Amino acid sequence: MNNFNAAGCWALFVKEVKRFYSVSVQTIFAPVVSTLLYLLVFGQVIDTQIEVFSGLEYSQFLIPGLVMMAILQNAFANTSSSLIQSKMHGNLTFALLSPISPFEFYLAFIAASVVRGLAVGVGILLIGIFGFDLSFNSPSWILLFAVLSAAMMGGLGMLAGILSDKYDHLAAFQNFIIMPLTFLSGVFYSIHALPEIWQQASHLNPFFYMVDGFRYGFFEQSDVSIGLSLLVTLFFLTLISAINLILLNKGVKIRK
Amino acid sequence: MSLAVEFQHVTKQYGSFEALKGISFEVEEGAFFGLLGPNGAGKSTLINAMSGLLVPSGGMIKVHGYDVIQDYRQTRRLLGLVPQELIADPFFTIRQLLELQSGYFGIKGKEQKQWIDELLERLALADKANAITNQLSGGMKRRVLIAMALVHKPRVLVLDEPTAGVDVDLRHTLWEFTKELHQKGHTIILTTHYLEEAEALCEKVAIMQRGEVKALDTTSQLLATHPFRYVRVAVENRNTPLSMELKKRLVEDDNAGYLFRLEKEQSMSDMLGMLHHSGIAVKDVRTRDATLEEVFMALTGAAQA
Numbered sequence: 245m246n247n248f249n250a251a252g253c254w255a256l257f258v259k260e261v262k263r264f265y266s267v268s269v270q271t272i273f274a275p276v277v278s279t280l281l282y283l284l285v286f287g288q289v290i291d292t293q294i295e296v297f298s299g300l301e302y303s304q305f306l307i308p309g310l311v312m313m314a315i316l317q318n319a320f321a322n323t324s325s326s327l328i329q330s331k332m333h334g335n336l337t338f339a340l341l342s343p344i345s346p347f348e349f350y351l352a353f354i355a356a357s358v359v360r361g362l363a364v365g366v367g368i369l370l371i372g373i374f375g376f377d378l379s380f381n382s383p384s385w386i387l388l389f390a391v392l393s394a395a396m397m398g399g400l401g402m403l404a405g406i407l408s409d410k411y412d413h414l415a416a417f418q419n420f421i422i423m424p425l426t427f428l429s430g431v432f433y434s435i436h437a438l439p440e441i442w443q444q445a446s447h448l449n450p451f452f453y454m455v456d457g458f459r460y461g462f463f464e465q466s467d468v469s470i471g472l473s474l475l476v477t478l479f480f481l482t483l484i485s486a487i488n489l490i491l492l493n494k495g496v497k498i499r500k
Numbered sequence: 501m502s503l504a505v506e507f508q509h510v511t512k513q514y515g516s517f518e519a520l521k522g523i524s525f526e527v528e529e530g531a532f533f534g535l536l537g538p539n540g541a542g543k544s545t546l547i548n549a550m551s552g553l554l555v556p557s558g559g560m561i562k563v564h565g566y567d568v569i570q571d572y573r574q575t576r577r578l579l580g581l582v583p584q585e586l587i588a589d590p591f592f593t594i595r596q597l598l599e600l601q602s603g604y605f606g607i608k609g610k611e612q613k614q615w616i617d618e619l620l621e622r623l624a625l626a627d628k629a630n631a632i633t634n635q636l637s638g639g640m641k642r643r644v645l646i647a648m649a650l651v652h653k654p655r656v657l658v659l660d661e662p663t664a665g666v667d668v669d670l671r672h673t674l675w676e677f678t679k680e681l682h683q684k685g686h687t688i689i690l691t692t693h694y695l696e697e698a699e700a701l702c703e704k705v706a707i708m709q710r711g712e713v714k715a716l717d718t719t720s721q722l723l724a725t726h727p728f729r730y731v732r733v734a735v736e737n738r739n740t741p742l743s744m745e746l747k748k749r750l751v752e753d754d755n756a757g758y759l760f761r762l763e764k765e766q767s768m769s770d771m772l773g774m775l776h777h778s779g780i781a782v783k784d785v786r787t788r789d790a791t792l793e794e795v796f797m798a799l800t801g802a803a804q805a
Binding site for chain 2: 250262
């Protein structure tokens with residue numbers, strides 16, 4: 245009887261998707277619009293002045309980075325805000341009283357965060373392909389990095405949601421960790437344009453590998469090898485998943 | 501009779517504070533069981549440990565023979581908890597919440613939809629089925645919690661202060677519904693501050709204080725073993741001072757007269773003699789046995805439950 249509760253896991257996943265879909269203006273359309281504003285401001289203004297990779301306009305270089313940044317931020321926001329709201333309103337109790345295992349709980353939340361991340365990413369790309377000349381050289385790398393990175397960020401969002409006791413804690417996590425790491429991950433530039441010390445520092449930022457690997461899927465050009473990017477992304481996904489599962493199994497800050 | 505719930509040396513530690521100090525007792529299948537105690541006694545902690553909302557520090561809890569930690573899937577299917585805290589969900593309607601909760605338990609289909617309809621009907625929520633919980637009054641939210649606890653048809657229903665902040669009508673409806681579930685064979689575990697409710701409904705009672713069980717017996721036995729009965733005396737003149745003997749037996753002094761407690765072995769003529777010696781002109785005398793509240797107060801030393 246301790247087998248996988250597929251029906252329960254699916255129900256929780258559906259609930260999480262319906263939750264963000266019910267406020268889709270805020271959770272999908274707003275991030276698409278704000279990302280396009282970045283594209284408009286940075287892409288149009290700087291386009292003619294910089295060539296990051298050979299043969300690529302800056303806006304072409306920028307779009308995959310912006311898409312990945314939006315995927316990362318929204319996947320994080322989905323799990324973290326859902327968990328903290330459920331804790332605050334008390335409705336997390338309903339799931340905790342059900343025969344859903346910590347792994348099923350984790351899987352449902354992460355899958356929903358991947359769906360939201362991809363929904364936002366696809367929204368930006370759909371508009372991007374109309375205005376810019378984008379190539380999709382390796383769609384499988386694009387999809388793989390999108391899914392793995394969203395899952396990793398969903399996991400990080402869950403970790404923040406578990407550890408936060410109030411919205412203030414979550415805001416600190418978001419503003420002092422997630423935002424700086426995403427902005428400094430090579431979304432707007434190639435790290436080769438940076439001074440040596442900052443190039444070294446960028447290699448310590450896991451988000452850099454996610455952006456770089458995702459961008460490789462478009463242009464088959466990247467700052468580091470695709471294999472290394474995949475390895476780092478998988479490593480952090482495994483690490484964050486393991487930490488979450490340990491916390492969920494112990495019931496830390498969830499089952500008090 | 502088989503056991504619905506077994507608590508074996510259950511402890512819960514928060515730092516240096518011991519919320520549960522080795523609780524052990526059993527609840528028989530089909531029982532209507534009362535868990536009483538003053539605030540902070542550990543009732544909700546014990547219930548939450550049984551339901552999986554918290555992890556006990558030590559001991560073992562079994563539901564119908566299944567361990568709540570090792571066999572949590574089985575125990576959560578067997579248990580339905582109505583938590584003390586009101587819960588809201590701003591994203592879903594009541595019907596959607598009930599359907600989602602059914603989904604967590606892997607229950608779906610036409611029969612389940614009919615059960616959800618029945619729950620909504622029985623708990624007078626049918627006209628609010630498409631409202632979200634944030635739009636509901638406290639009493640309505642309480643009904644939603646009861647529906648959520650029953651959606652998977654658990655064999656054991658645990659009600660943690662279900663009538664707190666609920667009006668008289670709803671309280672009556674809740675108890676009628678709960679009694680019906682009990683008659684159908686459900687085991688009911690109830691915590692309440694309304695001790696007259698516990699006295700009327702519960703066959704057996706555990707009284708907790710500071711993380712320990714102070715008393716555990718059938719309600720009738722607890723009442724029978726209380727050493728006092730109570731004498732209400734209406735008097736002609738309330739200005740007459742009471743003798744020392746009467747003063748030490750005085751429980752209440754109000755416009756209706758006096759309420760004294762009398763040791764069970766003492767006769768009514770002893771009581772009348774004490775009143776006579778004090779020069780009190782008696783208009784009327786009524787006696788009664790102890791209530792559960794009086795037993796509770798004697799055991800816990802609490803001013804109120």
